[in-house]
Amino acid sequence: MHTGLAPPVTPHTSNPASQFPQFAEWLSALEARHLADLRIPEVTRALRALSSAYVERRDAVARGATLDSAGKRAAFALFYAPLHFLTTAHVVQALGAADEPPARILDIGCGTGAAGAAWALAAGGAPAITGIDRHPWTVGEATWTYRQLGLHGRAKQGDATRLPTLRQGTAVVAAYLLNELTAEGRARVETALFAAAAEGTRVLVLEPIARGVAPWWDTTAARVRALGGRADEWRFDVELPPMLRLFDKAAGLHHDELTVRTLYISRAILPGL
Numbered sequence: 180m181h182t183g184l185a186p187p188v189t190p191h192t193s194n195p196a197s198q199f200p201q202f203a204e205w206l207s208a209l210e211a212r213h214l215a216d217l218r219i220p221e222v223t224r225a226l227r228a229l230s231s232a233y234v235e236r237r238d239a240v241a242r243g244a245t246l247d248s249a250g251k252r253a254a255f256a257l258f259y260a261p262l263h264f265l266t267t268a269h270v271v272q273a274l275g276a277a278d279e280p281p282a283r284i285l286d287i288g289c290g291t292g293a294a295g296a297a298w299a300l301a302a303g304g305a306p307a308i309t310g311i312d313r314h315p316w317t318v319g320e321a322t323w324t325y326r327q328l329g330l331h332g333r334a335k336q337g338d339a340t341r342l343p344t345l346r347q348g349t350a351v352v353a354a355y356l357l358n359e360l361t362a363e364g365r366a367r368v369e370t371a372l373f374a375a376a377a378e379g380t381r382v383l384v385l386e387p388i389a390r391g392v393a394p395w396w397d398t399t400a401a402r403v404r405a406l407g408g409r410a411d412e413w414r415f416d417v418e419l420p421p422m423l424r425l426f427d428k429a430a431g432l433h434h435d436e437l438t439v440r441t442l443y444i445s446r447a448i449l450p451g452l
């Protein structure tokens with residue numbers, strides 16, 4: 180766990196962009212889908228607005244304003260979703276989370292489906308994915324993502340703070356979701372996730388490293404460690420595919436590495452054992 184003094188860990192993981200040929204095909208399909216009606220400068224402007232909302236305008240994120248225009252939705256789908264895919268694929272590999280492929284993956288706050296898809300592909304493509312998101316636009320997008328990547332999955336509209344009953348062999352991922360919830364909503368998700376972990380469900384949470392975004396991190400990380408899980412901060416070298424590089428540069432974002440922090444419970448410690 181990063182204490183604030185040590186730098187994030189840089190593990191040796193292979194590059195998911197070259198490991199999964201489906202990834203490049205998905206990027207081309209995304210480009211065709213979202214640049215049919217929008218021009219690159221429009222998406223770049225929306226990407227700047229989206230990025231500043233994530234960093235500075237937390238009220239806009241909480242209201243769901245990050246997906247309130249066609250430009251922002253395209254910017255999310257074309258830029259952030261592939262970045263989240265690459266980051267999740269690296270993390271899953273570094274944690275060994277795909278060594279025993281889960282039978283099913285529940286992706287809560289799935290957006291366009293990137294995180295669940297990355298875990299499923301890293302696990303060999305067999306896990307069936309269910310995505311849940313409150314925003315109606317994401318449902319079609321995530322289902323389309325699963326199909327493009329050759330995965331079995333479907334998404335539905337729903338509230339991530341109310342977890343469905345989980346069948347045995349299900350793993351849950353919550354990528355960049357918890358910081359968008361109210362304190363009450365997050366507490367509900369944490370309680371449900373930790374209860375599921377105690378019953379044998381694997382749980383993976385990803386969040387941005389910026390401290391201001393998740394002031395609750397240390398407390399939640401301590402609960403995860405008490406359950407036998409781990410909390411990590413990561414840094415992965417990345418060479419962005421051309422389309423992502425173009426948007427990254429145009430929006431002044433400078434991603435020459437991917438950073439993320441994660442909570443992972445693989446096998447919970449059960450009281451009394």
Ligand SMILES: C[S@@+](CC[C@H](N)C(=O)[O-])C[C@H]1O[C@@H](n2cnc3c(N)ncnc32)[C@H](O)[C@@H]1O
Pocket residue numbers: 259260263287288289290291292293294311312313314317337338339340353354355356359360364
């Ligand atoms: C930053 S996006 C991350 C999307 C995706 N997990 C990824 O990694 O690309 C956060 C997502 O959480 C969704 N979300 C926020 N609050 C939610 C809630 N209470 N229930 C379901 N989804 C929610 C938003 O609609 C958005 O799609």
